[in-house]
Amino acid sequence: QQQVKQSPQSLIVQKGGISIINCAYENTAFDYFPWYQQFPGKGPALLIAIRPDVSEKKEGRFTISFNKSAKQFSLHIMDSQPGDSATYFCAASRRGSQGNLIFGKGTKLSVKP
Amino acid sequence: NAGVTQTPKFQVLKTGQSMTLQCAQDMNHNSMYWYRQDPGMGLRLIYYSASEGTTDKGEVPNGYNVSRLNKREFSLRLESAAPSQTSVYFCASWGQGRRTEAFFGQGTRLTVV
Numbered sequence: 001q002q003q004v005k006q007s008p009q010s011l012i013v014q015k016g017g018i019s020i021i022n023c024a025y026e027n028t029a030f031d032y033f034p035w036y037q038q039f040p041g042k043g044p045a046l047l048i049a050i051r052p053d054v055s056e057k058k059e060g061r062f063t064i065s066f067n068k069s070a071k072q073f074s075l076h077i078m079d080s081q082p083g084d085s086a087t088y089f090c091a092a093s094r095r096g097s098q099g100n101l102i103f104g105k106g107t108k109l110s111v112k113p
Numbered sequence: 114n115a116g117v118t119q120t121p122k123f124q125v126l127k128t129g130q131s132m133t134l135q136c137a138q139d140m141n142h143n144s145m146y147w148y149r150q151d152p153g154m155g156l157r158l159i160y161y162s163a164s165e166g167t168t169d170k171g172e173v174p175n176g177y178n179v180s181r182l183n184k185r186e187f188s189l190r191l192e193s194a195a196p197s198q199t200s201v202y203f204c205a206s207w208g209q210g211r212r213t214e215a216f217f218g219q220g221t222r223l224t225v226v
Binding site for chain 1: 117144146153154155156157158161163171172203205207212213214215217218219220
């Protein structure tokens with residue numbers, strides 16, 4: 001059973017556009033929801049994270065929207081740039097074991113100049 | 114500050130051979146993790162160590178063993194490699210940096226032929 005479902009698998013966006021990646025989770029015990037960015041040949045790096053006590057978190061051009069009742073969260077990248085081209089993973093973990101991350105399958109984002 | 118360092122970066126093994134993947138972190142974190150990344154599968158947790166002296170199984174532990182040598186080092190051993198273990202392996206530590214987060218190494222690309 002896949003605990004964190006991510007969509008789409010791939011996404012092509014024009015420079016300056018908005019990139020939106022969605023995730024849904026099953027386990028209501030999850031209470032930490034990070035997004036990771038990974039460039040080819042590199043390890044994942046934390047982009048932004050949210051906890052379920054807030055519905056939105058913004059850091060620069062990156063925003064997480066969180067819907068606790070629907071068990072869904074999404075990443076919005078505003079003013080997308082070619083340098084944002086990477087693979088993005090959503091993840092989730094439970095209280096008390098927040099480093100034990102359950103990852104989505106990833107979204108490959110390409111931003112066209 | 115090196116963060117999380119993995120060795121080797123690349124390795125080719127023959128079926129049945131054994132090897133140990135090394136991981137060290139210099140951030141004084143208690144918790145360390147081994148993940149594997151396969152195409153279209155995201156990252157999956159193999160084993161983790163919540164603190165020095167403890168290890169626990171993750172989602173996909175079969176065929177692997179781990180050793181938490183000290184607070185800095187966490188190794189992953191393949192006793193008898195199989196082609197199904199062809200993957201990219203990431204070590205991570207969890208703790209305080211600019212944020213509380215998981216820090217990933219650069220990965221070890223392992224091919225079993």
